[in-house]
Amino acid sequence: MTWLLRVLTCATVALAPLEGYLQEVHPHLAKVAPGLLVLTWAAQRVRERRLPAAHPLHALLAVFAAVLLVSSAVHAGDVFTLDYTQRFLPFIVITAVLVDVVAREVPVRAVLGAAVGGAVIAAVGALFSLVVGGDTRATGPLEDPNDLAYFLVVAMPLLIALPARKLLMPFGALLAAGAAATFSRGGGIALACAATWLVVRRGVSVRAVAVTVAGLAVIGLGAVTFAGPVLDKALAEKTYIAGTNVDTRELRWQAAARMLADHPVLGVGLGGFRSSYAAASHNAEIDEQTPVAHNIYLEIGAELGLPGLACFLGAVAMGFVASERVLRTRKDLRPMLAVQASLLAALVASTFLSEQYYLPIWSLVAVAAAADLRREESERDACAARHQ
Numbered sequence: 169m170t171w172l173l174r175v176l177t178c179a180t181v182a183l184a185p186l187e188g189y190l191q192e193v194h195p196h197l198a199k200v201a202p203g204l205l206v207l208t209w210a211a212q213r214v215r216e217r218r219l220p221a222a223h224p225l226h227a228l229l230a231v232f233a234a235v236l237l238v239s240s241a242v243h244a245g246d247v248f249t250l251d252y253t254q255r256f257l258p259f260i261v262i263t264a265v266l267v268d269v270v271a272r273e274v275p276v277r278a279v280l281g282a283a284v285g286g287a288v289i290a291a292v293g294a295l296f297s298l299v300v301g302g303d304t305r306a307t308g309p310l311e312d313p314n315d316l317a318y319f320l321v322v323a324m325p326l327l328i329a330l331p332a333r334k335l336l337m338p339f340g341a342l343l344a345a346g347a348a349a350t351f352s353r354g355g356g357i358a359l360a361c362a363a364t365w366l367v368v369r370r371g372v373s374v375r376a377v378a379v380t381v382a383g384l385a386v387i388g389l390g391a392v393t394f395a396g397p398v399l400d401k402a403l404a405e406k407t408y409i410a411g412t413n414v415d416t417r418e419l420r421w422q423a424a425a426r427m428l429a430d431h432p433v434l435g436v437g438l439g440g441f442r443s444s445y446a447a448a449s450h451n452a453e454i455d456e457q458t459p460v461a462h463n464i465y466l467e468i469g470a471e472l473g474l475p476g477l478a479c480f481l482g483a484v485a486m487g488f489v490a491s492e493r494v495l496r497t498r499k500d501l502r503p504m505l506a507v508q509a510s511l512l513a514a515l516v517a518s519t520f521l522s523e524q525y526y527l528p529i530w531s532l533v534a535v536a537a538a539a540d541l542r543r544e545e546s547e548r549d550a551c552a553a554r555h556q
Contacts (some may be wrong), residue, residue: 171433176205177274182286186526188309220268225537232479243437250437270538280329287323291346298349306349317355320347322528325509354520362513372506388512423448424466435473463520487533490540
């Protein structure tokens, strides 16, 4: 059953950025791989009569789930709460399962490779939607170009963890071109932060970054040469949207901050930002009465209160701490440096987006915790060998 766990784990991670394509086939198809993963994992542990590998992250996730359920119970009458609870809770469960299976059955590099593979397919879809589909901003497998950019940018640092170095250039070019085609400013900022982190931590050289930037410049020049009118239209549309986004996001952030201040203990319930926005913003947006906050931290805080926000930030902090402990062993540094840079990119991009309902942050934290468990087991084995 180990091989099945490996297949389902990689499928869960790889299919995450392709959710839109799967939903076009069937509304619930995107849930099949994660659902089968949880069931197979449970069956395997029962068959082995073995408890999951325990990490402090598991305890925090249990508290997080409790806060979520209590908040949802208090706000059960809200029109969005049940639906959003059913969407959010599985990510906590999947994170807990990923920690265990990646610590035992699934190699860390396999999970990171699956994330890159899914993102590369999404990037191809993005370029197809722009060149063939006629979209002014690439969408591909996701409706929102910014969400698509989020997946592609978060996947790019993971390239340094791949053993097949010959794939770095073509995969990197596809991911970069797909992300650029979304015209996402937040994605660009996130990628710059991740690249800076890798240079500072000596995960990549300044020369490699310079070559990458030069390659992007060549791609951009080619795009201007062969698709100038299309790019002009896309840039004009993006410029107009960008000005509007600055104003609307400020309104939404202010409304979320008010909700958090008014309901600091349990928030307004999952999905409550949408239903409470009109009142909290005093009908600031006539055309949009039920939006998202476009900031993961403010939205989680507004909907789950300070305890929920603390649990989320605590899980992210545990991911960084766990990856740093692995790095201190000085063994196979690239995967953990890649995880740190990708997690940083995800957190920066999420300052402008509500990405708690997508897998990258959750899976990266889980991989870091799993690698930490692998480190502990290796140290125990080494200690036992010395005593013998």
